[in-house]
Amino acid sequence: MYDRLIDFLDKGKARYRLIDHEPEGRTDIVSPMRGNELAAAAKCMVMMVKIGKKEKKFVLGVVPGDAKVDLDAVKALYDGTYISFADADIAEALSGCVPGTVLPFSFNDELELIVDPSLFVHKELFFNAARLDRSMALNTKDYEKLAKPRLESIVASSQKASSKSKRTVKKTDDTELDHLRHSLAHILAQAVLDMFPEAKLGVGPTIENGFYYDFELPRTLIPEDLALLEKKMEKIVSQGQPFVGEKVSTDEAIRRLNDIDQPFKVELVEDLEASGEKEVGFYANLLGDKIMFVDLCRGGHLEHTGKVPKGAFKLIKTSGAYWRGDEKRPMLQRIYGVAFKSKTALNDYLEQLEEAKKRDHRKLGMELDLFQFNDISPGAAFYHPKGAILFNELTSFLRREYRKRDYREVITPLVYDKSLWEQSGHWEHYQENMFVMEVDDREASLKPMNCPSHMIMFKMRTRSYRDLPLRIADFAMLHRNELKGALGGLTRVRKFSMDDCHIFVAEEQLEDEVVNCIDFTKYVYELFGFDFDVVLSTRPEKSMGTDEQWATAESALEKALKKSGLDYELNPGDGAFYGPKIDFRIKDSLKREWQCATVQVDFQMPIRFELEYEGKDGKSHRPVVVHRALLGSLERFIAILTEHFSGAFPFWLAPEQMRVLPLSEKFNDYAQKVRDQLFAAGFRVESDYSDQTLGKKIRDAETTKIPVMLIVGEQEQKDTTITARYYGQREQTTFTVEALLEKYAGSTP
Numbered sequence: 102m103y104d105r106l107i108d109f110l111d112k113g114k115a116r117y118r119l120i121d122h123e124p125e126g127r128t129d130i131v132s133p134m135r136g137n138e139l140a141a142a143a144k145c146m147v148m149m150v151k152i153g154k155k156e157k158k159f160v161l162g163v164v165p166g167d168a169k170v171d172l173d174a175v176k177a178l179y180d181g182t183y184i185s186f187a188d189a190d191i192a193e194a195l196s197g198c199v200p201g202t203v204l205p206f207s208f209n210d211e212l213e214l215i216v217d218p219s220l221f222v223h224k225e226l227f228f229n230a231a232r233l234d235r236s237m238a239l240n241t242k243d244y245e246k247l248a249k250p251r252l253e254s255i256v257a258s259s260q261k262a263s264s265k266s267k268r269t270v271k272k273t274d275d276t277e278l279d280h281l282r283h284s285l286a287h288i289l290a291q292a293v294l295d296m297f298p299e300a301k302l303g304v305g306p307t308i309e310n311g312f313y314y315d316f317e318l319p320r321t322l323i324p325e326d327l328a329l330l331e332k333k334m335e336k337i338v339s340q341g342q343p344f345v346g347e348k349v350s351t352d353e354a355i356r357r358l359n360d361i362d363q364p365f366k367v368e369l370v371e372d373l374e375a376s377g378e379k380e381v382g383f384y385a386n387l388l389g390d391k392i393m394f395v396d397l398c399r400g401g402h403l404e405h406t407g408k409v410p411k412g413a414f415k416l417i418k419t420s421g422a423y424w425r426g427d428e429k430r431p432m433l434q435r436i437y438g439v440a441f442k443s444k445t446a447l448n449d450y451l452e453q454l455e456e457a458k459k460r461d462h463r464k465l466g467m468e469l470d471l472f473q474f475n476d477i478s479p480g481a482a483f484y485h486p487k488g489a490i491l492f493n494e495l496t497s498f499l500r501r502e503y504r505k506r507d508y509r510e511v512i513t514p515l516v517y518d519k520s521l522w523e524q525s526g527h528w529e530h531y532q533e534n535m536f537v538m539e540v541d542d543r544e545a546s547l548k549p550m551n552c553p554s555h556m557i558m559f560k561m562r563t564r565s566y567r568d569l570p571l572r573i574a575d576f577a578m579l580h581r582n583e584l585k586g587a588l589g590g591l592t593r594v595r596k597f598s599m600d601d602c603h604i605f606v607a608e609e610q611l612e613d614e615v616v617n618c619i620d621f622t623k624y625v626y627e628l629f630g631f632d633f634d635v636v637l638s639t640r641p642e643k644s645m646g647t648d649e650q651w652a653t654a655e656s657a658l659e660k661a662l663k664k665s666g667l668d669y670e671l672n673p674g675d676g677a678f679y680g681p682k683i684d685f686r687i688k689d690s691l692k693r694e695w696q697c698a699t700v701q702v703d704f705q706m707p708i709r710f711e712l713e714y715e716g717k718d719g720k721s722h723r724p725v726v727v728h729r730a731l732l733g734s735l736e737r738f739i740a741i742l743t744e745h746f747s748g749a750f751p752f753w754l755a756p757e758q759m760r761v762l763p764l765s766e767k768f769n770d771y772a773q774k775v776r777d778q779l780f781a782a783g784f785r786v787e788s789d790y791s792d793q794t795l796g797k798k799i800r801d802a803e804t805t806k807i808p809v810m811l812i813v814g815e816q817e818q819k820d821t822t823i824t825a826r827y828y829g830q831r832e833q834t835t836f837t838v839e840a841l842l843e844k845y846a847g848s849t850p
């Protein structure tokens with residue numbers, strides 16, 4: 102990387118000095134070593150910005166010693182999905198700086214050099230790639246000269262990007278992309294009107310990954326229509342029609358919309374008028390002087406239709422949708438489109454969509470005989486034996502970890518008198534999601550969450566500081582009465598279990614305990630091969646608890662994150678009203694994000710339930726509660742795992758770990774002997790005695806995604822060996838059964 106930088110600087114005739122030194126590793130050691138005016142200021146880093154699926158961008162940069170890099174701003178700037186550093190220590194030191202102070206310039210497609218402009222007061226800029234044994238002093242004037250064009254082009258977007266990223270950490274917040282999608286909705290409507298001049302327009306908002314538009318049409322659309330509409334849209338794009346906006350009074354708007362016979366739009370304006378609006382926006386697409394299309398709209402478009410990148414959108418499906426979601430109103434036809442900034446990005450998305458369809462856990466659940474649903478109990482899974490193995494292996498794994506980490510598992514009732522829910526506040530705020538029933542002439546409910554029952558358990562005896570931290574874990578079944586229409590697969594259910602735990606700590610134990618939680622989470626996610634993002638959410642406007650409590654808790658979480666060496670995003674004001682929290686968002690093999698683990702501090706429950714413990718000082722103190730789950734809902738996690746591994750689970754989780762495949766009937770006895778031996782050793786092993794050919798048996802085992810196939814024939818029987826073949830691979834290896842047992846002993850974490 103350094104060589105490329107040097108090449109670039111040489112071409113630009115820039116003045117620089119190279120400084121060789123011992124590899125120092127840590128920048129805080131490197132900086133003082135330099136003994137120059139920047140000694141206290143310069144910290145250096147190599148960052149990798151990951152863009153989309155494959156693309157990577159390296160950023161070599163300098164930031165002042167005590168300033169911080171705004172990771173959100175950098176991400177937004179490069180449209181990156183995440184940033185990682187060459188060195189975790191540095192990452193830790195660099196999170197959260199003043200947005201807009203970091204300005205890059207490009208010296209080739211992949212590499213950017215970032216310098217904080219506040220460093221321009223110095224004569225030379227110092228660079229050091231972490232853990233490299235060479236630093237560079239670059240003439241500041243020369244840097245500026247080389248960087249100038251790039252700087253100018255980027256300042257505007259950089260500032261836009263940083264103000265954007267402050268508002269929210271959601272990466273979908275991308276104005277440019279939103280304008281593209283919104284403009285495409287107009288273009289679609291124009292194309293539809295071209296095809297059906299009598300079409301009536303509903304609404305056409307942007308959505309995740311694209312846009313839709315609702316229409317009342319003279320006939321039902323067929324799939325071929327979408328291709329025709331796309332052609333028409335492409336034509337509109339090629340014409341480069343500008344978007345021209347104006348504000349008109351609501352009366353004028355209604356008149357115009359009546360003129361072009363768009364009753365749904367008229368209704369929208371009438372509603373706006375009724376809510377006090379005096380003016381509405383109109384946007385027209387022009388071709389020369391000719392008005393091609395107008396739409397009622399607030400604005401936020403591309404400059405003209407020609408700005409739509411080539412091949413960057415696609416119409417994907419149609420569906421029915423009632424006008425304004427009201428089943429008493431007309432049924433319209435909704436056309437969905439997806440759009441991205443480039444053809445490549447669109448293709449990546451479509452590929453991912455295709456792959457996601459193949460991996461859909463509802464589909465794989467049936468194919469692999471894991472679980473099924475039945476209308477007799479909506480939103481509750483029937484786990485078949487193989488699915489039950491997944492569930493039980495996960496909980497067994499956690500139980501082993503609980504033992505190591507001093508968690509105490511409890512078993513709790515499912516039905517509770519309503520007084521518990523009144524005390525916890527659920528009766529008032531959550532009742533509609535609870536399954537309420539009558540018990541002993543009183544109202545009661547199935548528990549939708551474990552917290553209140555654990556508070557009760559804490560209070561069942563007097564507690565002392567010696568009991569803390571007390572980690573109460575529970576896999577109890579939970580029931581939430583979700584709307585039937587919202588149910589789907591294992592991800593939206595009515596009945597589920599969590600790897601739930603409530604940790605009761607003294608306030609001063611909070612930081613260490615959160616470090617433990619983070620460590621546990623990291624261990625688990627790394628085991629499954631998940632990448633993850635971490636978000637720290639702080640005090641919202643409306644909150645319970647004192648300033649001091651919040652300050653202590655937030656700093657405990659922050660310190661714990663820093664100690665754990667995790668890069669994290671800050672989501673100010675997004676904590677729960679009862680305390681700050683850390684959320685973990687995992688990325689599966691399709692780069693989809695799932696919110697799973699959460700570590701939430703709670704001041705509220707201990708007050709509501711009047712929890713106390715006796716401190717060292719003999720006085721009574723109030724504990725803090727940490728709500729913590731790693732996998733979250735086990736049902737949902739099983740869905741994620743199924744899709745992440747596409748049903749090819751790792752050996753220790755696989756419902757059927759091995760299958761013995763005799764070459765022919767002659768070897769069935771030997772196969773059975775092998776199978777019994779492995780079964781006795783504790784493996785989940787079956788054998789295939791069908792009269793199929795070996796090739797067919799292998800294909801069957803592959804379809805079932807069994808990790809290890811054991812082939813036995815003449816030679817194997819003679820030598821008392823087996824020939825192993827692994828899922829998705831062609832190579833085969835011959836082992837003695839003992840060697841095989843040894844290979845897989847201890848494979849379960």
Ligand SMILES: [Zn+2]
Nearest residue numbers: 384398399400
């Ligand atoms: Zn618009």
Ligand SMILES: [Zn+2]
Nearest residue numbers: 551552603728
């Ligand atoms: Zn809880």
